Amino acid sequence: MTETVKPRPSFRNIHISQIVSYRLPPAGIVSILHRVSGFLMFLLLPFIIWMFDTSLTSEITYGQFTSVFAGGIGPVPGWFFKLVVLALIWAYLHHFIAGLRHLWMDMTHAVTREFGHTSAVVTLALSVLLTLLLGSKLFF
């Protein structure tokens, strides 16, 4: 008991500088994007509620709401707002589909390696595809 206390070994996750060189499997990409999309929607919550507010309050504010996306406000052009909404559409779709994948796995205990891989690829592909589809409706 007399020997000096050795520093306990510490096991750290990858450092932030290693992220770029660290190759994730599709399930890992889905996982981190689930987090990123959730964080993005958290930050943009006031913008989402602003859209909820102006589009619902009255016919006049509804007109203001649509004109922001057509002509922008002040120096900020309309396409910028559309781009933000496009990012929100992707974030919502990804979070939604990845969430369904979670629920499905929790309920069925579908934890095979194959299911993890294919469902992750489907999540990534479907969210991007639906984003493009809705994006084309938003922009054209």
Added chain:
Amino acid sequence: MAQNFGSKRIVVGAHYGFKDWLSQRVTATLMALFTVALIVQVLMPGAMDYDKWAGIFSSNWMKTLTFVVIISLLYHVWVGMRDIWMDYVKPVGVRLGLQVFTIAWLVGCAGWAIQVLWRL
């Protein structure tokens, strides 16, 4: 019931985080059902204009569902953001600050959204 707080708090064992895990899934299911209900109503025949859009949210059942979803969102995001801060922010003071900011941000947003809903 056995005391489970203060110096008597049991700090080892299972079920830590189970409530958070479960509530996040329950609230997610509610929000998913809301999303489907909203999409179905948006896709109903008729051009999209103010009357249709406001009409969707002014029915009593939709108002109630939206209210429940706003509260669900509040809790769902709190659990998720808390996880993010716990994973990436180690200094206790900074983490506490970010958690307080998250609560203020979420409660403020929820209040605003409920106010919009209740005016309708």
